[in-house]
Amino acid sequence: MTFPALCTWIGGVAEESPEADGSWLHDPNTGEALVPTASSSLEQVDRAVSAARRAHDDGRWRGLAPEERAVRLGALAAWLDDRAEEIARLDALNSGVPLAVTRLFGGANGATLRDAARRAVVRGDVAELPAEQGGVRLHRVPWGPTALILPWNAPSAMAVKKTAFALAAGATVVLKPSSFSPWSAQLLLEGVHEAGVPDGVVGLVQGGGGVGRALVADERIAAISMTGSTPTGRAIAAAAAPRFARLQLELGSNNAAIVRADADLEQAAEALADGVLKLSGQWCEAPRRVLVDRARRDELARLLIAAFARRTIGSSLDDATEVGPVAFAARRDELDDQRDRLAAAGAEVLRVSAVPERGWFFAPTVAVLDGPGLADEVFGPMLLVGGYDDEDEAVRLANTGQVGLAGYVFGADQEGAAALGTRLVAGEVKVNGTSVLDMSPASAQSFFGASGLGGHGDDDVLDFFTGKQVVGTDRAGLPL
Template sequence: MSGNYQLPELKNYIDGTFSTPAVDRGHSLHDANTGALLQQRRSCNHEQVQAALQAADRVHRAGTWENTPASERAELLDKLAEELAGEETARTISTADSITSGAVIRTTRKMANILPLVFRGAAAYLREGHLDKKVPGPCGEVDYLRRPWGPALLIAPWNGPTAIGSHKVASALAAGAPCILKPSEFTPHSAIMMARAAQRAGIPEGVFQLTLGDRTIGAQMVEDPRIKAVSFTGGLAGGRAIARACADDFIPTQLELGGNNQLVVFADADLDRAATGVVYGLTNLNGQWCRALGRLLVQESVKDVLLDKVLSLLSTIHLGHSLDEESDMGPLVHRGHYDQVLSDLERLQNRGGHLLSSTPLPDLAGNFVAPTLVDGCDPADTREEIFGPVAAVHSFRNDDEALALANGTDLGLAGYVYSSDETKAFAFARKMRTGGVKINGYSLLSIGEGTPRGAWGLSGLGEEGHAQSIEFFTGARVIGISPQDALGGR
């Protein structure tokens, strides 16, 4: 593959103006496939962060975006979508995401093409009138309004940066909240393209801003009293830090922190279909996504047959350069994460785990880890998430053992159940303490239109979804004529 990639120049977008992040911390962005240098990473300085906060606060206090009629906000969101709909924009975003995160181009292209639809969906939500309703009251109709808390901080991760970042931005803008997006320092390029599109679309100055940098600037903004809501997708340590920073002033937080997701295979399952689900869960987005497979729980009587089928499928997976159209799976995002996943594998081996893998490694110098199942560990040693193409295998004899294993971690984001008896599968799934369970299938998409993506336990706080994410940035305001009760409670 050619190494001549033209990445967007690293630029903040603060108060309607693009500027170069002032700080060079001496770190670089590297091609996940080859390790080749791509760009020098840069970060905002204190003054740039303060300028963004000041602009967001000014817009909030003036009410200029909040008081813009919903129909006009919707029109601007549609214009932003149009600016993002060009073929060249999609190509730039998908290429940048692919070489920085390692996700294969077929996946990042889909996300880039979906990007305009995210903003159009938010516009449609506004036109449907969900933020301004009338409900019955004792003395006539009552206004039921949802209005923004104030400036919102949006912190997006390096995995799925386009899909996750755009969902946060579209939701905050639809809610009427001025927002500041801080993307991951490893995958900032789709955010830069969104900022360019926002400027061209005529989004007012200070309404949408972009600040580039690492967790240092994220901490500065989270702790600033001008921020009135925080939406964060990332790791548990970061989520805990944000929750602590927001607790004293009860700042609303939306936290999606990952999951050690369980896939349960009963003896009566279609084992070919189950094996496909296992391999998808290990390889999609290179195992670097919140709902990736974490623990495979299989009924004892079919364990060996299922594992043989999984290994046969894994041997056909093309692990290769993320820009290769033939690649089914690419490298991990950066060398530090690669080292961490290898360390996790070594730890499980040292605790009795047997590594099961059959996917050939490519002849490339990047961060490639073959999808791997680890059999033979004590379930107590596999309770934590490994954010990569690694899953533990545990067997069970009956439903009670299966449920104990399925609910045997402190995380609860996603679950999967395979069984030919759908009634039994639904009954089992309803007992799993997790935000969602998919039966007889494994997909990147949400399972139902309008349904939330919930997080239980240490997987996070709050719900995400089309309506849920917009409403997160708002509070209820109820106004109407009231009866007058007599004094003394008569």
């Protein structure tokens, strides 16, 4: 398999990324070293931001009508459609997410671009406002160069989603993928170039935390969209605060699920197993803690570990795999540490035994322990099961700790379950299901609590990249 060179893209030109720290990208299925990593220099970061600033200032992209931008985005969508299988395989290697899932992401990237373009055309850049004197218009104006900080767990999907909506809105961007999953962003930049997006509108820098810190601290970066860990989000917020850069931060959350007394335990266990094992446990809205009537706690735990054991665990490149490895060794080691800490706190630890010995595999685990669980986010195929005496206690426990992204409620009385869901501190609460996709095409979800800033309903994402400016003739004769 051929791996894309880890280039830096500045002003429409791919340059060598010259910095190296001796680390390698690995196959998470075997632990085999594949290629050495490469990082952009700080001088390249500066030039990438300069190129984005010039492209914003001269209006080469935001000056186009939304319909014209949509044509270029359509060409990029077609380019990505043709490379969906290649992207899927690279994502499966970079993230450990099974190929059956990365194919869904890779196959949907073109549709994401087309949808963003369509929404921008419908919304428009300029709208007439009602005014008795006429001639008052609302303009949507991109803030300026925008940094897109990408996660490692869904490499192409997140790179394409953020880039699609930023470009549809007329913004210029500099992407910084995770150093663990850089390949999809490389292909995306090739596609941007081939699709005729003007040079300088999209740049790409590679590297770890030092490169990311330099990018978000640059005074010329007017907005930052980031998906990743809470510590990184806090650091970005601190760097952006002095200049009041606009922020969209999707961070961590130990999402709780409440299983009500009238719930079918077998159905709930199957849905929860599906939810926590998707993307090899590596998605930010996965259920992390389950709260159930204390008398049924142990029964649910046994049903969950049995459901875990029925899943096919193996290479992320195998078509039959349902649960792959985690993305990198440090991710597995942190999960090992969290499992050990739960055991030391008195948890009964149940785990699947049939797990490959090579690679970054973490045995899917159920930890049985009452209480709120760990303070730090659990990001992998491990689920905590605890008991409650009544639903008030369940809600109190569910809303304790790092929460805010998602919640889940299971029960036969769907109206009652939905009513209980409104008591959870979460931007999205699903009843009797754990799907990754939105429940409605019109969904809009805010990030509550410490889970971030902003939200990720599609219209909200499009709005993030622009400010609103009203220009027109003032009303005559006003008293003030």
